[in-house]
Amino acid sequence: MTTSYDHFNLIFRGGTVYDGTGDEPFNADIGITGDRISALGDLSTATANDEIDASGMAVSPGFIDVHSHDDFHVLSSPDVEHNTLQGVTTLVVGNCGFGAAPYESAAGRLGELFKLPPGVTPWDGYAGYLATIDQVKPSLNVAALIGHNTLRLDAMGDSQEVPPSIDQVTHMAGWVAEGMDAGAVGFSTGLVYEPGRFSTTDEIAAVATVSGGYRGVYASHIRNEGEGLLKAVQEAIIVGEMSGCSVQISHHKASGSDNWGAIERTLEIIEAARERGLHVSVDQYPYTSGSTxxxxxxxxxxxxxxxxxxxxxxxxxxxxxxxxxxxxxxxxxxxxxxxxxxxxxxxxxxxxxxxxxxxxxxxxxMMDEGDVRRVMAHPTTMIGTDGIPVGSKPHPRAWGTYPRILGHYVRDESVITLPDAIHKMSGMPADKFQLAGRGFVKEGAFADLVMFDPSTVIDTATYEDPKTPPVGMPHVIVNGVPVVRDGVHTHARAGRALRLGLE
Ligand SMILES: [Zn+2]
Incomplete structure (x- = not known):
């Protein structure tokens, strides 16, 4: 941990560093030059343009929200306050089968969440969407999944209840190829939603195979989280095995009191698939309620x-x-x-x-607290908000997910350790979604960082008052630039589009 630099843009001094690997923390200063962490260690003799006193505080990689629906929100509200203020520096959008391209099918027919804001020119495919992200520059980074529901609307129009023709499957697969070529990180389904719920396993696997060719992810809001949960988990695993994709089971849960406890069995199924060599993991938001x-x-x-x-x-x-x-x-x-x-x-x-x-x-x-804890503690689980920040009473997860885990589940309830929680929020998702240079605090990595006070950090968002930022999380840095300073958004627009495997 030596450095040839003696002057930095920004130094975090005296913090306890949780580096995203899940290992125990260590004490180090962090020196930032441009958009990178350029030094890690004792920088007491170094100078900087700007300094943050991190003594008594935790400094970790910025959080990667693996389950976002902010595909259009990042363009219409580029400060993305609900996420940046809770430490998120990268979003993975395009979940549950709803993606941002092709534009006509994404914006025209999928409702309020997917309306193009004024002043932004429509794009065609994912190359255009990711270019639009770089042009608009939201406050955080954006990686995209390709959505099956959106492609199915594009390929099949209103005749959704029948199986697609070969040409229609080819049409969907063509958009996955366009998206993966452009740098999308995988393919998603939402099999409780129309039109995805009319699709068969074979159709999904055929289209997902294109993503598998890029070692992309298959992320699924599975067909059934109630009494058909086990079969639905197995279907996601089968799609992974048929397509060559690694599998991400979205917002993993057992829904409805008759099905509580089934999580023990699904986690065994996931572990068995991993023993066979399939990379299966899950994500979760830390509440007993969902939103849809x-x-x-x-x-x-x-x-x-x-x-x-x-x-x-x-x-x-x-x-x-x-x-x-x-x-x-x-x-x-x-x-x-x-x-x-x-x-x-x-x-x-x-x-x-x-x-x-x-x-x-x-x-x-519709969830059981015991199941929520069991999923959280499982080594394959990473964290996502599933935030839907529309209307006046959205689910508080859009504002509170990360501080709620750090304050309630780590500090107060000891469900997981702090190094483990940080790993689930940063390093693990960076590896899963091939976000090169992200997710870890180390020399040469991008300077996406969050500083929080482990003894006070907590969510404040409630069902009655859901749009409130956390406390105890004063600073958030994206690509070396402070986007949250002393708990206040700086309106800096430091984010960029992330492309599969590329720095
Ligand atoms: Zn979903």
Whole structure:
């Protein structure tokens, strides 16, 4: 740990460094030159243009949010405050089968989250999307997955319930090739959503094979997180084995109280696949509630027989997060509408959709705390927010995921250790998604860093008041530039598009 430099742009002095490997921390100063960490060690005689006193504080790699839906949000709100203020320096967008390209299918038909902001020119494929990221320059880095639902809309239009023709599969595969060539990091599905839920395993594997040729990831919101959970995990593994992709099971959970505990079995299935040589891992947000489109909950029969992808969901466990044009609906439970309108759950949900349109999002309380902890503690689990920062009462995970793990689950509950938590938030996802030069604190790596106080860091976002930043996390650096300083966003736009395997 010596250096030939004696002057830096920025030095973190006296911090405890958690380097992203999962190893025990060490004390070191961190010297930054340009966009890189240029020295690590005792820099007490060195000078710098800018210094941060890190004594008593933890300094770690910036967090990599492996499960983001901010594909368009990074363009319309490029400060991306909900993420940057909680220490996130890189997003992996394009999850659950919803991607940013081809543009027409992404923006035209997939709702409010996927609207192009004014002043940004539409792109065609992923080369264009990633170029647009570099042009707009959000405050953090963006890596992209290619979304199956989006490609299926593009290939098949409105005739979604039939299998695709050979030509239509070729059309989808062509877009995956375009995306992977452009630097996308893999391919995603969302098999509880339309149109993906009409697809077969063979179709998915055929299209995913293109991603496998680049050693890309297959990330899946699996077909069933309720009573069909085990089969759905097995399907994701089969797609990995058929396509050559490494597998990422998104927001891993057992949904619906009848299915709680099934996580023990899924983790065994995952471990067995890893022993066979398949790289399978999962991600998680640290809450017992999820959030999704109300239309999808209804389509999956969650209020009737519970055999669909969400299991059985009780109306009192559903909160309206976002209802375009009906802000007074937001924050209310579905149960309250059932009483007011004297309708059964399905009809009340349908009435809300009829009034407010398809872009209604809900928060669903459907997980077991024991399962959440079991998933968190598993060595294959990394962290993602699954944030959907729209409407007035979005799920608090969009603002609170990382500080909630560091404060609640690491410090207060000892579910995982701090070095392990940092590894799950940085080094592990950087390796999985082939984000070269990211995810670790070491000489030569990109200077994506976060400083926090392990004794005070905590989330403050709640279901009632979900858009609040954490405490105890004062500084966030992206590519050597402070984007959060003393807990305040600097409006620096230091992010860039990340391309598979390239620095
Ligand atoms: Zn999902």
């Amino acid at each position: 489109r109300l239309a999808a909950v209804l389509q999956n029969g969650a209020f009737s027989d519970g055999s669909g992808g969400f299991g059985l969901v009780k109306a009192e466990d559903v909160l309206i997060a976002t209802a375009p044009g009906y802000p007074s609906h937001e924050g209310r439970s579905l149960e309250s509408f059932i009483k007011e309108w004297d309708l059964p759950p399905e009809d009340a949900a349908q009435k809300i959709l009829d009034e407010a349109g398809d872009d209604v999002y809900v928060v669903l309380f």
